Amino acid sequence: MKRSSWREYEKEIAHDHYYYARSCIRQNFFPGSETTFLRIMRDVLGKDIYDDPRHTSCTGIGYHTDIVPLDTTMAVVARQFALMTEAGYENMAVSCITSFGLYTEILETWHEFPETEARARENLRQATGREFRIPKNIAHTSDLIFHNREEIERQAVRRLVDAATGEPLKVVEHIGCHYAKIFPKSGIGGSEFPYVLAGMVEQWGGTVVDYPERRHCCGFGFRNYLVQANRGFSIANSRKKLESMAPYKPDMMVANCPGCAMFLDKWQYALAEMENTTYGADGRGIPVLTYEEMAGLVLGYDPWEMGMQMHQVDVEPLLDKLGVKYDSAAKFLGRGGKYIGAPKPVAVNSFSGDRLYRIKQ
Amino acid sequence: MSAIEWGYGINAPRTMDLDRNDIGPAREILAEMPEWGACIACGGCTATCTAGNLTSFNFRRVHTLVKRGEYAGAWAEMNKCMLCGKCRLVCPRGINTRGVVRLIKRKLGDY
16 A cells, blocks of 8 residues: 555654753763753754753653652653743753653653643642643754754764765664654654664765664663663673674764663673674774764864763774864863873773674674 | 673573574475475464373474474473374374474484
């Protein structure tokens, strides 16, 4: 049967005036990405985005691990909406995929079961005396970068190409499961044709690697990781993806979910220690970037200002390939030139000839 | 190898990787008994199996795994078969199931 419309795969994204909901875990793992996002939105795109210090965690991780009850989660989310309403905003820009999935899930729940919304409103009123309006538009922040990818390209100082050869970089894109796998209509391209990251990569000159396990989970899965006994399952999922992508020799990975970027990055260290296996070129790891970092590199931002020294897998080989000028000596200098400490050398970042380089060809 | 005590290992996958499995022995069995290829996996053999009523033996499961190159434990499982031949009486495709059991045991003794 002929598909009547692709409209169901499209998504409405607000053009301006956003209330920014930060992620709790991203600020630890990729601490410069959210600042980079705000810098791009304000300085490059000239958008109005409100960064509110009063909002809290969405409780998503506690909710998905069955620690925080649903009613508590709904009340906390209702409070975020109340803060947005009080600040005079109607569009929500959510930094975290877990939060984005949770807000979407709660709005759907309220839509299907209005009594749950009434209960959440009453709980919020009793606890804080606040009222809220349902957001007109909820977008993940990667949606906003995707939405403005052409303007970013116009202001770009470089493209995602090998500076020496002009060849497009091979990019693995990984989209968080809670972006569109729970409610397909909430994501660009739905769960079948998610295009949010691929659209950025292609717009900025790279090519997307279409490997067999492209849509496989990164392995985080909340309780799969949070319970130590289950971590073997978590790392097995990441390994499955890495083994699947390695033969395509990707230059980098890009993810739009805090957990995915963290696990795809840090599990490479664990796999190198456990199995003596690395998956990138020259026996090193494959650098994992957030989409803000990728956009920042395209716009010519300093990698250390974007916090890229906090990655587990070193990004220097990628920066060299892109032709990015950076100061190696400044890598571990923080604010005001203060030395923040350097990590010990680890297997995933240092190639030596005796390392076993096991990639299924 | 790692000197770090992680407290967990990497779980072995439970999915079948047909690209990696050695399909040779299964092909040899199929060559000697082509009718095995006509199996529709209805499970009649398992439903009527005397050994299956007394133990966890599941003939359909084991021979299907063998067909896909998953041989681990197949020989030991097939030893549970009492060779009574009831499965052969009910097979809608007329497969010599007892013969399949004996062939699997003969071919996979080393696995």
